Amino acid sequence: MTCKQCEVDVHEYLRGTLSAAARAEVERHAAECSACGDLLRRCQELTCKDFVEFLNDYLDGDLDGQRHSVFDQHLSDCPDCRAYVASYRRTMELSVTALRGELAVPEEIPERLLQAIHDSRKQR
Numbered sequence: 001m002t003c004k005q006c007e008v009d010v011h012e013y014l015r016g017t018l019s020a021a022a023r024a025e026v027e028r029h030a031a032e033c034s035a036c037g038d039l040l041r042r043c044q045e046l047t048c049k050d051f052v053e054f055l056n057d058y059l060d061g062d063l064d065g066q067r068h069s070v071f072d073q074h075l076s077d078c079p080d081c082r083a084y085v086a087s088y089r090r091t092m093e094l095s096v097t098a099l100r101g102e103l104a105v106p107e108e109i110p111e112r113l114l115q116a117i118h119d120s121r122k123q124r
């Protein structure tokens with residue numbers, strides 16, 4: 001088993017979706033390979049479920065230094081959580097932008113609406 005394969009399988013391993021044979025492979029590789037052994041230990045320390053559960057605290061900087069670095073590490077280990085954080089941030093940004101838009105330009109909305117109504121009447 002290669003380290004690349006092991007990295008992929010570790011996540012399946014922790015989810016419990018690997019076959020017994022594949023689990024044994026991961027365990028054997030992790031025992032022989034210190035990099036993958038560390039990876040497995042880190043992933044057991046902080047699972048994806050924990051990560052998502054405490055994501056708010058992590059992004060708000062509410063975690064203590066030790067735990068924050070465990071989260072940083074998980075993020076660099078785990079493509080699933082990286083994708084999750086990216087989409088989470090995008091969603092947050094969108095909702096902040098939408099909120100700002102509503103607060104900042106209240107005058108503009110009726111005008112645009114009127115214009116839209118006007119245009120749609122012209123088309124008929």
Ligand SMILES: [Zn+2]
Binds near residue numbers: 036
């Ligand atoms: Zn390895």
Ligand SMILES: [Zn+2]
Binds near residue numbers: 047048074078080081
């Ligand atoms: Zn993860």
